[in-house]
Amino acid sequence: DTGVSQDPRHKITKRGQNVTFRCDPISEHNRLYWYRQTLGQGPEFLTYFQNEAQLEKSRLLSDRFSAERPKGSFSTLEIQRTEQGDSAMYLCASSLGGGANIQYFGAGTRLSVL
Amino acid sequence: DQQVKQNSPSLSVQEGRISILNCDYTNSMFDYFLWYKKYPAEGPTFLISISSIKDKNEDGRFTVFLNKSAKHLSLHIVPSQPGDSAVYFCAAFRFISNFGNEKLTFGTGTRLTIIP
Numbered sequence: 001d002t003g004v005s006q007d008p009r010h011k012i013t014k015r016g017q018n019v020t021f022r023c024d025p026i027s028e029h030n031r032l033y034w035y036r037q038t039l040g041q042g043p044e045f046l047t048y049f050q051n052e053a054q055l056e057k058s059r060l061l062s063d064r065f066s067a068e069r070p071k072g073s074f075s076t077l078e079i080q081r082t083e084q085g086d087s088a089m090y091l092c093a094s095s096l097g098g099g100a101n102i103q104y105f106g107a108g109t110r111l112s113v114l
Numbered sequence: 115d116q117q118v119k120q121n122s123p124s125l126s127v128q129e130g131r132i133s134i135l136n137c138d139y140t141n142s143m144f145d146y147f148l149w150y151k152k153y154p155a156e157g158p159t160f161l162i163s164i165s166s167i168k169d170k171n172e173d174g175r176f177t178v179f180l181n182k183s184a185k186h187l188s189l190h191i192v193p194s195q196p197g198d199s200a201v202y203f204c205a206a207f208r209f210i211s212n213f214g215n216e217k218l219t220f221g222t223g224t225r226l227t228i229i230p
Binding site: 031035105106 | 118148150155156203205217
């Protein structure tokens with residue numbers, strides 16, 4: 001399977017704990033995106049990487065959130081001091097750019113903060 | 115500010131008939147529109163796209179129509195099949211530059227149920 005993979009698929013944590021999610025994009029894709037989806041809503045943009053450079057962060061991404069993409073390959077999204085409002089599905093997508101810039105999504109990591 | 119809107123949360127269609135899913139947008143600067151399909155416990159899967167300079171794009175059973183003056187697009191599925199039952203998201207982006215962030219702005223989705 002050469003699609004976008006995300007790990008873990010589910011994460012349950014207690015409020016105040018730190019969590020880290022991983023995304024492995026399609027290997028030749030240089031663009032990587034993180035989105036967050038809550039119940040009844042569409043995915044909302046969080047942050048964007050072009051190769052290893054983080055070029056944009058949404059205002060939704062508070063200081064407790066940090067993302068990296070070392071060497072322009074896999075990416076990690078860390079949430080520090082989790083809050084109940086962080087409970088959501090975190091989706092990763094990758095693309096090649098150009099034309100319709102079709103973004104291919106992983107299955108997501110569902111975070112539940114108790 | 116919801117720039118992409120899907121006003122029908124759900125739609126039921128009989129198998130073999132046409133399914134029509136609608137989407138409205140407010141940002142006239144969008145360059146591309148895309149439809150994604152999502153099954154439970156899976157990520158969104160790309161279906162079909164249309165450039166803002168076109169008014170129709172067709173791919174097999176799926177056709178997307180764009181009416182720029184009305185800021186409206188629709189996805190037609192003909193004939194509808196049971197496997198089409200899923201949540202459908204309309205999304206759009208604006209081209210910034212060769213290295214720009216073409217982030218997708220999504221609608222809230224329409225749950226399509228195909229009745230056998």
